[in-house]
Amino acid sequence: MFVTKKHLPRRTFLRGAGMALGLPLLDAMVPALTADSVTAAAPVRRLGFIYFPLGVDQDRWRPAGEGADYQFSEALAPLAAHRDKFLVLTGLSSDPDRSKPGFHDRAMASFMTGCEPTKGKVHVGISVDQVAARTLGSETQFASLELATEDTGNLPGPVFKSATNPLPFEKNPRMVFERLFGEGGRIDPVAAKARDAADRSSLDGVAGRISELKAELGNDDRQKLDEYIDSIRDVERRIDVAMKKPPADLPETERPPGIPDAWPDRVRLMFDLQTLALQADLTRVWTFLYGREATSMSFPHLDISMGHHEISHHNFEKPKLDALAKINVNQAELFAYFLDKLDAIKEGGSTLLDHSLIMYGSNLSVPTSHSQRDLPILLAGGAAGRVAGGRYIAYPGDTTPLTNLYLTMLDKVGVPTEKLGDSTGKLNRLEV
Numbered sequence: 001m002f003v004t005k006k007h008l009p010r011r012t013f014l015r016g017a018g019m020a021l022g023l024p025l026l027d028a029m030v031p032a033l034t035a036d037s038v039t040a041a042a043p044v045r046r047l048g049f050i051y052f053p054l055g056v057d058q059d060r061w062r063p064a065g066e067g068a069d070y071q072f073s074e075a076l077a078p079l080a081a082h083r084d085k086f087l088v089l090t091g092l093s094s095d096p097d098r099s100k101p102g103f104h105d106r107a108m109a110s111f112m113t114g115c116e117p118t119k120g121k122v123h124v125g126i127s128v129d130q131v132a133a134r135t136l137g138s139e140t141q142f143a144s145l146e147l148a149t150e151d152t153g154n155l156p157g158p159v160f161k162s163a164t165n166p167l168p169f170e171k172n173p174r175m176v177f178e179r180l181f182g183e184g185g186r187i188d189p190v191a192a193k194a195r196d197a198a199d200r201s202s203l204d205g206v207a208g209r210i211s212e213l214k215a216e217l218g219n220d221d222r223q224k225l226d227e228y229i230d231s232i233r234d235v236e237r238r239i240d241v242a243m244k245k246p247p248a249d250l251p252e253t254e255r256p257p258g259i260p261d262a263w264p265d266r267v268r269l270m271f272d273l274q275t276l277a278l279q280a281d282l283t284r285v286w287t288f289l290y291g292r293e294a295t296s297m298s299f300p301h302l303d304i305s306m307g308h309h310e311i312s313h314h315n316f317e318k319p320k321l322d323a324l325a326k327i328n329v330n331q332a333e334l335f336a337y338f339l340d341k342l343d344a345i346k347e348g349g350s351t352l353l354d355h356s357l358i359m360y361g362s363n364l365s366v367p368t369s370h371s372q373r374d375l376p377i378l379l380a381g382g383a384a385g386r387v388a389g390g391r392y393i394a395y396p397g398d399t400t401p402l403t404n405l406y407l408t409m410l411d412k413v414g415v416p417t418e419k420l421g422d423s424t425g426k427l428n429r430l431e432v
Contacts, residue, residue, distance in 0.1 A: 014209040019181050021206050022141065022280030024228045025347050026221040043348055043384035045413040046278055047132045048358040049112065050335065051158060052290040054312040055364035056376045057325040063088055063392045070392035075328040078336045079378075082343065084390040085353060086360075086380035087430065091395030094363055094402040095372035096422040102370030105155055108293040110372070111363035112158040114403035114421015125421055127160045128406040129285050130167075135415045136284040145277060147176060148289035149266045155293050158363070169289060172259055173239050173269045180277055181232070203232060224346070228279060235272045242269075262301060263291075264334060271338040278352060279345055290331060293363075302326050312367035324367075335360055339380060356381035357409055374398035377405070379430070383412040387430050395427070 008029045014021040023029075025044070056075060064071040070088065072080055079086065096116040100106065109117035115125035129144055137143025146159050148169035156166030170176055203210070210229065214222050242260045260266050270288060277283050291297050296307035304311070304323045311327070314320035342353035361377035364370060379387065403423035408430055410417045 014206040014213065019203075019205050021181060021203070021210075021232075022282050024224055024279045024345070025281070026217065026224060028217055028221050043350070043355045044281060044284060045136075045384050046284045046286075046352075046356040046381075047129065047136065047409060047413050048274075048285070048356060049129055049158075049287040050290070050338075050358060050360040051111070051288070052331045052360075052362050053293055053295050053364075054291075054308055054324075055362050055367035055371075056328050057321050058365060058374075058376070060325045061328055061376050062090060066392050066394055068391050075325060075332055076378075078329060078333040079339070082336065082339045082353075082380070082389075085339070085343065085382065086378050086389045087387070088392040089377040089379060089395070089405065090374055090393075091398055091400050092375050092377055092402045092405060093373040093399050094375060095399075096401075098399070102364070102372050104294045104370065107363040107370060107372050108155050108158055110421070111402070112287075112406075113160055114401060114406070114423060115163075121164075122156060122166060123163050124160050124166075125163050127158060128403070128410065128420060129159055129287050130161050131417055131420065132410055132413060132415050133285045136413065140281060140283050142180075142277070142283040143285065145176075145274070145283050145286040146170065147270050147274065147286065148292070149263060149270065150289075150292055150295065150297065152289070153292045153294070157287075157289060157292075159287050169287075173235075173266075173273060174243060176270070176273050177236065177239055180273065180280075180282055203229060203236075228276075231272065231276060231279075235269065235276065238265075238269055238272075263297060263299065264301060264330070267334045268337055271334070271341065274338070275341045275345070275352075278342070278356070290334075299323075299327060299330070302330060312364075314368050316368065335378075335380075342381075350382075350384070353380070354382045355384045357383040357387060357412055359405070359409065375402060377402070379405070379409075383409075386412040393429050400427075 008026065012023050061073055061075040063073050063076060094110045095102065096110050096114060105117060109124045112127035112129060113125040117124050133144040146157065146167050146169045148171045150171055152169055157169050159167045161167055214225060217225065260269060267290060274286055274288060294309050296309045298304065298307050304326060306323060308327065311320050311323045314324060339353060342356060343351045345352040347355060358380045359377065360380060361375055363372060365374045365376060401422045401424055403421045404425060404427045406420055407417055407423050408426040411426060
């Protein structure tokens, strides 16, 4: 029972019919329900990594100028509305052994570890997200989430729990949804089957508890809860649409259940699931792959017939560079969609984006040569006031370890770390 005038625990769950519904941050979760006390409450800091494969057309990605007065490039223009909430960073490298030629296995293994892979076996090092998860994950249902739009293929993903333990990535939105909102983080097959048979929402099982809770909340909290519930229903509806079988006159057509056919729809649906997980504080650490390393994904929605990997080996031929530039713009448009979602969620006087720190980038810069130097990197969010956006920072040369950025990011979210992979120290110039 929820007792009037007593604050709710931050980790409140509504349970029923195989579901455990985490709640967003509400004013009622702070002992004194005033604006000052909500603002003064210790902010939750979150750390995310968004990876896009196969690099960029650097001429159309890199901004003009530097500092606060830089000019947006073609590839970054879709992010203009969030200019003050992200940094553009160049000059960073994820190439621990610079004597070796670049290739996909080296690029993926070192991207979040800063370690050179041992040839012939999986042996790298712990990745930055898992360093954070050891601390931040102790307070959430999931220490970290690893999501993707497709299987990682023959190569492991970039996340390593230890030197020899790469973590798997989940590509099916239905599986992610059930994992997030299933009882205890597990899919209840009986409850899920009953819901599907009755064409019911997962939320129906906790409808009574939602009504009880709303009766004890103020107007602002009721609105927050309604918006959160509506978001869950929308995600569930879109997953259900993706799960529908193809028409009977297409007997040879196969469709993975719960995965939209169009890649942009997959990305947006996965971003919506990430938003829900962060909003409900189910995790504070996550990694999302736009696609696997060396992906051959095609982009018919962009009128591009070539596969992504073929395009990336452009040898500076204009048609392939033009196609790569179009893909880079689309990638930025989808990232802007995610930033829109996070920045629209109010949390303790700021927004969920303001309390997060998100690296968005690729493990290759010039993909035709598999270069791991001078990588295209953005850093979005403010880590609750510890990072100032609105600038382009070009670090000199092209050999500053990307892991130096990771040390800085860990420090900003309250997980100070002395060494990660090939790091040589924290980066400067990110602060307010």
